[in-house]
Amino acid sequence: MVKTPLSNLPLDWVRAFEAAGRTGSFTAAAAETGLTQAAISQRIGNLETRLGATLFIRQPRGVILSVEGEAWLPYVTHALGTLRQSSEELFGIQRRRVTVWASASVLQLWIAPRLSGLSLGDEVELSFKTLVLASEDGPGASGVRIRYGNGDWDIARRARLYDEALTPVAAPALLTSAGQGGWQGLPRLGLSGPRGGWHDWARATGDAPTPVPLLRFDTFTAALSAAEAGAGVLLASLPLVQGAIEAGRLARLSEAVLPSENSYWMVAEDRDVTRRQWEALTRQFCA
Numbered sequence: 001m002v003k004t005p006l007s008n009l010p011l012d013w014v015r016a017f018e019a020a021g022r023t024g025s026f027t028a029a030a031a032e033t034g035l036t037q038a039a040i041s042q043r044i045g046n047l048e049t050r051l052g053a054t055l056f057i058r059q060p061r062g063v064i065l066s067v068e069g070e071a072w073l074p075y076v077t078h079a080l081g082t083l084r085q086s087s088e089e090l091f092g093i094q095r096r097r098v099t100v101w102a103s104a105s106v107l108q109l110w111i112a113p114r115l116s117g118l119s120l121g122d123e124v125e126l127s128f129k130t131l132v133l134a135s136e137d138g139p140g141a142s143g144v145r146i147r148y149g150n151g152d153w154d155i156a157r158r159a160r161l162y163d164e165a166l167t168p169v170a171a172p173a174l175l176t177s178a179g180q181g182g183w184q185g186l187p188r189l190g191l192s193g194p195r196g197g198w199h200d201w202a203r204a205t206g207d208a209p210t211p212v213p214l215l216r217f218d219t220f221t222a223a224l225s226a227a228e229a230g231a232g233v234l235l236a237s238l239p240l241v242q243g244a245i246e247a248g249r250l251a252r253l254s255e256a257v258l259p260s261e262n263s264y265w266m267v268a269e270d271r272d273v274t275r276r277q278w279e280a281l282t283r284q285f286c287a
Helices: 011-023 026-033 037-051 067-091 104-114 198-205 220-228 238-246 275-285
Strands: 056-059 062-065 097-102 125-130 144-149 157-160 165-170 188-191 215-217 233-237 263-268
Touching: 011 026, 011 037, 011 067, 026 037, 062 067, 097 104, 097 275, 104 125, 104 220, 104 238, 104 275, 165 238, 188 220, 215 220, 220 233, 220 238, 233 238, 263 275
Parallel strands: 097 125, 097 144, 188 215, 188 233
Antiparallel strands: 056 062, 144 263, 157 263, 165 233
């Protein structure tokens, strides 16, 4: 049998190359794989010797892919991804514990009502943890994350939970105190964070930006509780308050909505969840 440079090519050499090429750094590849930088460098050097090609150009401040390395990297990434997915499907490899990180409001108002019937596999534990800011990845927040933004992230898996739309809501009892000016004259609630606010609503609809909110909250959950208690009008995420509207705790005050290019997205790296588990989560949680 004629041997080629690819005969018995060690997979750990290829993995070292793929990690370094994708991250752009031997140091980052070492951190991702749990190896030392020296081990990454040695495996890539062995791979280059076997192939008879230079895959990285070593520079004083780091490394960059060579022309050959840049051309080969997408094929290697695809091949390793196919190998991982096929092993999961054929041999039942799966994560025995999946953690979902999200803001308290998304966990309470979107995720929890959709948990019935969800299964990620036999004996797989699904754990939920709260992020203070859903638009950021908290320290140590490995697993599935719910982030707020436009979805333009360099991450393996991502799926939009719902299309964001903002509209004013208030407790029905509060509306009885509205004068001739209608709900626009009622006290308003302010909410800090990435969503649009009352000034954005005013620009889009022509409503006055006043009265200025005298009550301001840093979490949607707290602002929603205040709105249900009759403390003021809240410019709320319609998908998140739909349950409260249907239950009669809140009333929608306008047919207009303030659309947003941003929304909540579920994201994860391949290492954090299997393909089947990801598909189960997206079927359950994504509108």
